[in-house]
Ligand SMILES: Nc1ncnc2c1ncn2[C@@H]1O[C@H](COP(=O)(O)OP(=O)(O)OP(=O)(O)O)[C@@H](O)[C@H]1O
């Protein structure tokens with residue numbers, strides 16, 4: 001199958017030999033699929049199909065059952081009921097390995113990569129190229145492996161060296177490696193579970209190009225995304241799921257966004273109106289000429305009480321790195337940070353929390369959640385002191401379980417976190433619901449300065465507007481918020497002021513009336529906001 005071409009560069013990456021060039025042949029038919037997890041009916045009598053030469057989008061709110069459905073197709077979960085036919089033949093998909101052999105490749109929402117292996121090793125994992133002679137056939141050929149990985153990365157037009165360890169790459173690049181890994185299998189059926197959640201607009205365009213080329217060569221692609229505008233750009237058909245059921249399947253041209261949203265949530269959702277803005281209070285956080293060699297330089301910014309301040313910029317511009325340095329998750333080389341006018345030297349994230357700061361990271365799995373703990377424990381993690389009844393020196397603390405329960409249940413309800421109980425382990429929640437747990441944790445804490453890094457990544461439309469209205473509520477209660485987001489429209493709607501970061505420097509600051517999508521993009525791409533509007537920061541080399 002797909003592995004046949006490993007190490008034989010004559011075969012093109014995207015021309016699977018086993019795809020019949022019959023237009024729109026049914027590749028996958030899933031009928032009557034049901035799946036129950038303890039306490040949850042994740043799928044109930046779901047029907048879904050995929051044809052050759054199509055991108056079939058799968059939509060639905062957080063917890064609707066999308067990932068569960070495709071994990072059944074990918075051999076990760078076994079179905080409780082239903083039938084799967086592949087190219088007309090009824091098939092039991094026994095394991096992920098078996099799915100690969102059947103020509104099904106998956107790009108997951110949560111990456112499945114090994115940080116300590118090289119990029120090439122990750123791409124070829126599970127199908128390492130071996131030598132062809134009797135002597136060398138048990139030996140993994142590193143050279144062939146690197147060449148193979150390099151070819152795929154080149155086809156993807158991404159600039160990643162195959163030999164560097166994966167852990168040295170940022171989230172977006174890791175996602176590209178995950179995509180390259182799936183492409184290297186040369187399958188006929190591709191499944192992409194939120195592939196663009198961590199990508200910049202340029203990388204998304206690249207991904208779309210590759211996806212279209214896979215379709216044109218006869219493959220079928222199942223495409224899961226919460227970014228509805230992508231559906232119109234890429235998909236041929238759309239299936240909407242709600243609460244573990246299939247609601248409808250439509251041709252993409254008959255599926256305007258408003259209709260899709262209605263199908264997803266069962267009612268229409270208005271785009272949040274731009275908030276009216278309010279006069280900022282006293283200065284909460286001041287960052288003065290913060291620098292980290294080679295990453296960002298001379299970053300100065302202020303956040304006042306009651307303000308939502310955006311930090312915009314392209315992927316790789318240094319947004320996350322600045323937030324991490326403010327929170328002392330990374331070391332800064334120079335610069336000063338003051339909280340309420342008092343200079344502080346933040347030594348560690350713990351220290352930052354004591355100073356009233358909190359940071360919600362973009363990579364929730366690595367930095368945000370204790371997956372093997374319950375929803376309740378994850379939510380109260382940053383606010384234990386608040387629930388402490390009394391402390392026994394050297395022995396531990398006595399927590400007020402009744403208050404914890406009350407508060408956690410309230411948060412779970414207000415953010416609509418889909419979980420059978422607050423005692424459920426976080427690892428069994430859907431991706432978007434895990435993100436909501438991280439948000440709930442910081443909303444519970446007594447922090448006054450919030451650094452939110454992509455808080456709505458992987459979160460559905462409904463929850464997005466809930467998270468933003470909570471951000472506004474926090475600000476109205478006197479908190480100061482730094483909001484990092486790749487979704488420019490959301491920044492426009494939510495922020496009072498926006499700093500724009502480009503190549504590690506703040507190049508512009510937009511005040512409320514100057515904020516527009518065009519101005520943000522212009523500054524992020526070129527370093528200027530156009531004729532007027534925005535206070536340009538003079539770069540050091542211009543001085
Ligand atoms: N391994 C598991 N154990 C227990 N429950 C699970 C497990 N995996 C998923 N679930 C539950 O099944 C339901 C469907 O989850 P699924 O991950 O398929 O949702 P999703 O549509 O992909 O959502 P999202 O958009 O948030 O990724 C959720 O209620 C989830 O909590």
Ligand SMILES: [Mg+2]
Pocket residue numbers: 066067068109193430431432
């Ligand atoms: Mg999912």
